[in-house]
Amino acid sequence: MLKPVQIKDKVLEVPIIQGGMGIGVSLSGLASAVLQEGGMGVISAAMPGFDEPDFETDPLAANVRVLKKEIQKARTIKRGLLGVNVMVASRNYGTYVKAAIEAGADCILSGAGLPLELPKYCDGKVLMAPIVSSGKACRLLCRAWDKHYQTLPDFMVIEGQKAGGHLGFKKKELEENTFPSLEQILKDVLTELVYFEEKYKRKIPVFVAGGIFTHEDIQSFIQLGASGVQMATRFIATKECDAHENFKKMILKAKKEDIVYVKSPAGFPGRAIRNEFVQTVEAQPNRSISHCLGCILSCTPASTPYCISRALINAVKGDTQNGLFFCGTSAARINEIIDVHTLMESLKGRME
Secondary structure, eight states: OOOOEEETTEEESSOEEEOOOTTTTSSHHHHHHHHHTTSEEEEEOSSTTTTSTTTTTOHHHHHHHHHHHHHHHHTTOOSSEEEEEOOTTBTTHHHHHHHHHHHTOSEEEEOSSOOTTHHHHHTTSSEEEEEESSHHHHHHHHHHHHHHHSOOOSSEEEEOTTOSEEOSSOHHHHHHTOSOOHHHHHHHHHHHHHHHHHHHTSOOOEEEESSOOSHHHHHHHHHTTOSEEEEOHHHHTBTTOSSOHHHHHHHHHOOGGGEEEEEOTTSSEEEEEOOHHHHHHHHSOOOOOSSOOOOBTTOOTTTOSSOHHHHHHHHHTTOTTTOOOBOOGGGGGOOOOBOHHHHHHHHHTOOO
16 A cells, blocks of 8 residues: 655645646646545646637737636545646746646646746745756755755655656767666655755655556655655546547557657657657758747747647647657556546555
């Protein structure tokens, strides 16, 4: 059995975080189902308003409106904790964080860059969780928060190289297989946190992500000092996932050799399923974008490899040829679509 985790003044009944997946893959449908099981359901703040009539003309207004609506829908579930994932690389980062807090989120999880200014927007109103990929990143962030805001993360998420979507590693590290294991990163992060935990006299729970698949995987990392895990890809192949059925079928069909690294306009390598879209990007690495939605700080429309928002929107709508289907390495092990209750019971160790 998995034990509850105390996170500041809140308790996560089941130490499983459903990773935030944009665009539109993890909204209130998936998050609510995870909350109902006692875990942490997470809504992605990455362009949730993609289906709104004013999205093309005023994407920020559409995104904020839908983000708040999705949070409020999930908030009707009184069990579990509700998180919102906001990428540091997003334009209007602070606006999305504030909108999530106003709508009633329990916590903000933030990666795709170091969320050095997150406390400025949260003002102690929600739990704060940076997503890091190394002990060094953990140390830099904790030092910055300690110095500038006299605070620390309420919990941390470590994403290893087996995770899906944007990865916190250099492309060369991934290609040459020189990155540390998730077990080693966990050890490094736990070591870095000792000083800060002693200074503030409180525990900072650490959750690990990337390639976690079974109850035994979860238990093994808990034995190494983790408080729990974050899982995203496994939740795509669930009935409650907000993505189109074609997205889920792409996960079911993906073999190990189909899951590749892609170049992202966000400035990070990403992991996705190699389909016609990815093959085209590989052949034509630089294409100008005529209508920019202003989603990513690092994107230059005139020279971007592609519009990541449109590619991810195509995916969530089920366009298997023109969509970008982010996933982790565990996609190759998934062979059926099940409901969230069944998945969570399995992860808790209650089913064979």
